[in-house]
Amino acid sequence: MITSLSIENFxxxxxxxxxxxxxxxxxxxxxxxxxxALLEAIFLPGNGAGVSINYRTxxxxxxxxxxxxxxxxxxxFSDLFFGFSTDIPIEIKLIGSYQNLRKAKISFQPITExxxxxEGELKGDKIADKLFTVRTTDADNxxxxxxxxxxxxxxxxxxxxxxxxxxxxxxxxxxPRVLAQMLSDIRKNTADEQIExxxxxxxxxxxxxxxxxxxxxxxxxxxxxxxxxxxxxxLVSNGMNKVLAILLFxxxxxxxxxxxxxxxxxxxxxxxxxxxxxxxxFCKDFNVQLFAATHSKECLQALTPFIxxxxxxxxxxxMEENDDGSHAAKIFKGANFSAALETxxxxx
Amino acid sequence: MPNLPIILYEGVEDRAFLEELLKVLxxxxxxxxxxxxxxxxxxxxILKGLVISKHKTIIIVADNDGDxxxxxxxxxxxxAAAGFTVPQNxxxxxxxxxxxxLSVLMIPWDNDSGCLETLCLSAVSADYKKQxxxxxxxxxxxxxxxxxIARKSKLRMRGFLSAACKSDPNTGLRYAWNRAEKPFPLKxxxxxxxxxxxxxxxxxxxx
Numbered sequence: 001m002i003t004s005l006s007i008e009n010f011x012x013x014x015x016x017x018x019x020x021x022x023x024x025x026x027x028x029x030x031x032x033x034x035x036x037a038l039l040e041a042i043f044l045p046g047n048g049a050g051v052s053i054n055y056r057t058x059x060x061x062x063x064x065x066x067x068x069x070x071x072x073x074x075x076x077f078s079d080l081f082f083g084f085s086t087d088i089p090i091e092i093k094l095i096g097s098y099q100n101l102r103k104a105k106i107s108f109q110p111i112t113e114x115x116x117x118x119e120g121e122l123k124g125d126k127i128a129d130k131l132f133t134v135r136t137t138d139a140d141n142x143x144x145x146x147x148x149x150x151x152x153x154x155x156x157x158x159x160x161x162x163x164x165x166x167x168x169x170x171x172x173x174x175x176p177r178v179l180a181q182m183l184s185d186i187r188k189n190t191a192d193e194q195i196e197x198x199x200x201x202x203x204x205x206x207x208x209x210x211x212x213x214x215x216x217x218x219x220x221x222x223x224x225x226x227x228x229x230x231x232x233x234x235l236v237s238n239g240m241n242k243v244l245a246i247l248l249f250x251x252x253x254x255x256x257x258x259x260x261x262x263x264x265x266x267x268x269x270x271x272x273x274x275x276x277x278x279x280x281x282f283c284k285d286f287n288v289q290l291f292a293a294t295h296s297k298e299c300l301q302a303l304t305p306f307i308x309x310x311x312x313x314x315x316x317x318x319m320e321e322n323d324d325g326s327h328a329a330k331i332f333k334g335a336n337f338s339a340a341l342e343t344x345x346x347x348x
Numbered sequence: 349m350p351n352l353p354i355i356l357y358e359g360v361e362d363r364a365f366l367e368e369l370l371k372v373l374x375x376x377x378x379x380x381x382x383x384x385x386x387x388x389x390x391x392x393x394i395l396k397g398l399v400i401s402k403h404k405t406i407i408i409v410a411d412n413d414g415d416x417x418x419x420x421x422x423x424x425x426x427x428a429a430a431g432f433t434v435p436q437n438x439x440x441x442x443x444x445x446x447x448x449x450l451s452v453l454m455i456p457w458d459n460d461s462g463c464l465e466t467l468c469l470s471a472v473s474a475d476y477k478k479q480x481x482x483x484x485x486x487x488x489x490x491x492x493x494x495x496x497i498a499r500k501s502k503l504r505m506r507g508f509l510s511a512a513c514k515s516d517p518n519t520g521l522r523y524a525w526n527r528a529e530k531p532f533p534l535k536x537x538x539x540x541x542x543x544x545x546x547x548x549x550x551x552x553x554x555x
Contacts, residue, residue, distance in 0.1 A: 077433075206523045318400060332400050340397030344384040 001289045002042065002257060004095040009082040010038035010044075010106075014326035021096075022315040023283060024233050027293040028348045029319025034327040035293040038258045038319065039167060040289060044162025044255070045094050045102035051146075055080070056189060058169040061273060066152030073128040073150060076149065082326065096142065098324040099163055099258070101139035109133040109147070134175055136160050164256025170293075174245035176234060180211035180218030182248040187211075194285070198247060198278045202271060203240050206233065220244065239266040243275055250282040256289070263292040264299035272302035280306050291317075295348060300341060307338040313339070316347060352380040352431045353405035353550045354398065358388050361521040362409055362455070362464050366547075368525040372534045376457075378551040391423060395406035395430030399447060404434075405550055406450045406495060411463035414496035423452050455544055464499035465521065468532045469508065469526055476531050483507035491527055 002021055008015045012034045027035045040055055043338075067073060078084045089107035094100050108130035134146040137160065144158030168174065186192050192209070199222075200207050207231070208223040220241075221230040234241045242265070249258045267275055283290050294300060307314045311334035320328045332340075340347045357363050363381055370376045380403065382394055388448040391408055398406060408427075412419045424434045432442040438458045456467040472480050486507040487493055492500055509524060510517040512531045524532055534540055 114555070316400060320402075336399045338398050339393045339395075340400045343382070343390075343394045343397040345382070345397035345399075345401055 001095040002094050005042060006091075006093045007038075007041045008091040009085070009088045010037070010041050010090045010092060011080065011082065012327040013041065014082050014322075014324070018255055019023055019315070020315070020331055020333075021289070021291075021317075023289050023313040024280065024282050025289075025291045025315045025317055025331075026303070026337070027291060027317040027319065027329075028295075028300070030348075031295070031330075033319035033321065034329065035319055035330060036170070036261050037327070038329060039169075039261055039291060039293060041092050042094065042257070042259060043165055043167045044106075044134075045092050045104035046100070046165040049104075051080075051134055052158075055327055057106055058167075066148075066150060066206045068127055068150040070126055070128040073132075074108070075147075075151075076110075077132045097255075098139050099161075099255070102163060103137040105135045107133055107135075131258040163185075164253045166253050166256070166258045168246060168249060168258070168260040170262035173238070173241070174235075174249075176232070177217055179241075179245055179248055180220050182252045183209065183220055184218070186248070186251050189282050193281075195244070195247055195251060198282070199244055200239070201235070202243060202278060203275050206240065209233070209244070229339040239268055239271065242266050242284075243271075243278070248281060249326065250279065250286050250288045250290075254286045256323055257291065259291040261293045262295065264294050264296040267296045267299075269302075273305075276303050276306055297348065300347070304338065304341045307334055307341065311335045311338055316340075316345065318327075351402060351404050352378060353407055354380045354382055354401075355401040355407045355409060356382050356391055356394055357409045358411055359386065359464075360401060362411075363462055364410065364522045364525060365468065369534050369540060369544060370547065373551075375547065375551045379547070386402060387420070388422060389426070392429045395427065395432060395450075399431065403448045405441070405553070406448050407547075407550065408450070408452045410452065410454055411498060412454045412456065412459070412461055413463055413498040414461055416459045416461055420434045420452070420454055423454075427452075431462035451550075453543065455543075457542055463498045463501055465505040466497060467539065468521065468524075469504055471532065471537050472508070473531050473533055476508070479508055479511035479531075481536075482511050512546050 001023065004019045007016045017164050027037050027038060044051055066076065074086055078086050079089065081090060086108055089105055090099040092104045094102045103129040108161055111131055128150055131147045131149065135143060137143045142161065144156065144160030146154060146156045148154055183192060186195065196209050199209060205225045210221055211218050212221045220233050222233050222236065223230055224236055233244055246260055265274065279290065314334035314337055315338040316332040318330050318332065320330065355366060367376065367525065370379055385394065388410060395548045408423055410419060410423050420438060426477050427450065428434045432447055433442040435442045435450065435452055438454040439451050440447050443449045454466050456462045483504045486503055487500060490503065492503050505521055507522065509519055513527045513529050515528050519527055
């Protein structure tokens with residue numbers, strides 16, 4: 001479990017400290033209030049590698065081609081820094097259980113070896129003189145350093161163990177091959193039976209989930225009532241596939257953290273209460289902490305009975321904007337979260 | 349809507365009265381009303397939820413009924429249970445760190461016994477004095493003279509509205525201000541001045 005988080009100079013956050021996360025953390029706030037950035041911040045110290053590119057891709061941004069030109073090189077990473085100020089390092093710290101005691105520091109480090117550039121290319125102060133560097137530290141103070149060279153290649157070194165943190169972003173569907181691998185992995189310890197049973201209960205028209213190879217590539221197939229041939233789950237419904245993906249992420253990140261951005265996207269509103277029931281049960285069964293962002297009132301309302309039953313396990317994280325344009329977040333206890341939902345108080 | 353003072357109230361009649369009074373004062377856009385109030389014991393739950401919202405001020409409007417001290421204590425208990433600083437007197441505005449300031453208006457007024465019906469019936473339009481006398485007679489013939497002031501006021505209001513609102517004798521206080529008969533004018537009526545000034549002080553604070 002992650003209990004606390006501090007962020008400095010990352011994305012829209014100048015300085016934020018959040019304490020007392022629960023097992024289930026729902027993140028709300030206006031568009032552009034920093035919900036996704038908060039999830040990115042939590043993900044970063046546990047992983048780090050490829051953050052610069054992955055975060056651009058996850059947000060549907062253009063991944064520019066790398067150039068040794070200083071401005072172009074820095075532009076690839078500058079949006080990670082508060083106010084695009086690359087002079088001030090980003091520092092993120094997670095506090096919690098052993099595997100979640102982690103730190104990340106992102107900065108531009110001086111280049112020790114100058115690249116050889118063809119004659120006639122950039123010269124002098126137009127050439128990047130610092131490399132984008134992500135330094136992550138785990139609970140044992142073991143460190144990994146990732147640098148992106150001027151051609152966009154990653155140099156990663158160190159002993160830092162990756163954390164069990166999964167990040168399901170809003171703009172990207174889960175890779176079918178990854179999901180098939182996850183289902184295949186959990187079949188070995190029969191947790192697939194729980195997935196199968198839960199998915200069938202949520203969506204009675206599908207059954208017999210299995211990872212299948214076609215041309216060497218894996219994908220999850222299922223039986224559909226009325227169709228004789230098994231079909232990929234993605235073909236039946238994106239919403240079903242999303243719920244399946246979330247459950248698989250949970251089942252394969254035992255004792256870890258699963259984060260889902262815009263959790264309600266693609267899910268039919270009548271399925272939301274059962275979706276929550278399944279996610280909550282899976283999180284308990286696999287001892288997983290959940291961070292989920294949402295804009296949806298229906299999605300939050302569907303959660304009401306579950307919060308009322310276990311107020312101490314829930315938190316509402318509300319994103320806000322400070323007067324100086326930086327963003328902040330506040331954590332509210334389950335009792336306040338539950339009361340707000342019950343009394344129809346607008347909390348988004 | 350955040351950033352406006354939000355009013356919590358006991359019943360829809362209280363809301364209708366306050367909305368009408370704010371309209372008369374030209375302040376209807378300066379206040380927000382909570383949508384799910386209901387009863388004198390619901391303030392705690394609503395306040396717990398409002399901890400999350402960003403209202404500028406929270407104003408609780410409650411009835412004194414037959415025992416003003418006990419009625420105010422009941423509101424104080426709920427405020428404390430929700431984690432807010434507790435005002436020691438009606439109309440006192442108190443601050444709590446990281447929460448909106450809060451104030452309590454007791455109806456008819458600070459330590460006066462009664463409820464909204466008591467207040468409104470004390471300022472009936474001169475055109476309806478006769479109907480008011482009929483309502484008083486109803487109290488007597490119904491044997492309700494010994495009822496507590498709040499219940500008696502409600503019975504009196506029931507009888508009065510049926511007699512005064514010919515357009516719909518079944519109308520309730522909630523709709524009284526929409527009826528053609530207009531039995532409770534609010535503009536420049538001395539009885540409402542204190543409440544109007546109290547509300548205005550919050551609206552002025554927003555300017």
